[in-house]
């Protein structure tokens with residue numbers, strides 16, 4: 001069966017590929033390609049809505065903000081880090097399958113303001129998220145509608161916080177990311193703490209910061225990015241659209257061990273490469289739709 005919903009998890013299947021999406025956050029928490037899991041999700045994290053915490057892994061959707069809220073702005077002051085989309089219960093709006101296997105199978109999810117959301121966020125919005133499994137790729141597309149008939153623009157950031165699982169025997173420090181050379185980035189690791197921006201001078205960026213920690217926001221990144229695992233002779237290709245920026249994150253051992261829902265040494269098993277719209281905020285006029293997304297494929 002190409003699409004199946006059990007409890008609050010939707011599974012799409014296409015040949016040997018599967019994708020699993022939790023209604024909590026419309027979070028894709030598993031993607032198997034060629035019979036191998038390609039995303040990391042901590043075994044200490046629950047994908048079910050009975051646990052209100054965001055899923056630690058997969059591809060959480062950060063919306064309407066990325067990072068901690070700007071407490072001086074009343075629109076966002078009551079939000080938690082990365083916003084509410086990743087913790088809200090989304091609705092499965094529909095599934096589309098065709099007889100053409102190359103076209104694959106799609107599930108479309110929807111989020112509109114609930115009472116709980118309205119208690120912390122006053123703006124009207126409509127989010128749709130399309131998860132499209134094809135034989136050789138997985139596409140994730142977020143659309144934002146400003147349904148307001150007032151003059152006010154809907155201002156937001158958006159980011160797909162993808163946790164890419166590393167092949168067995170590959171550690172974050174072995175991962176090479178391209179092409180980031182000459183992009184301006186903000187380093188969120190101490191002592192920089194995101195305050196200064198600097199140009200990336202390396203042709204190939206290895207995921208190995210001080211003490212193993214890497215947390216960088218690259219602005220205006222190219223739409224085709226690659227995570228290479230040379231030891232395993234593998235490449236993950238991430239093609240983005242509508243998402244100008246990209247974050248590279250791994251907490252390293254000291255910070256990783258402090259993350260409550262992280263499985264034992266879990267930080268050794270993934271690198272986050274997170275296409276996003278971070279700076280400046282998108283201002284979406286009433287009646288307009290914004291779209292952004294990623295396609296994940298392999299060499």
Ligand code: TA6
Nearest residue numbers: 067081082161188215247249274
């Ligand atoms: O995208 C990187 C980041 O913002 C890091 O600074 C780190 O905090 C990470 O996301 C995880 O955030 P979370 O709220 O899921 O613990």
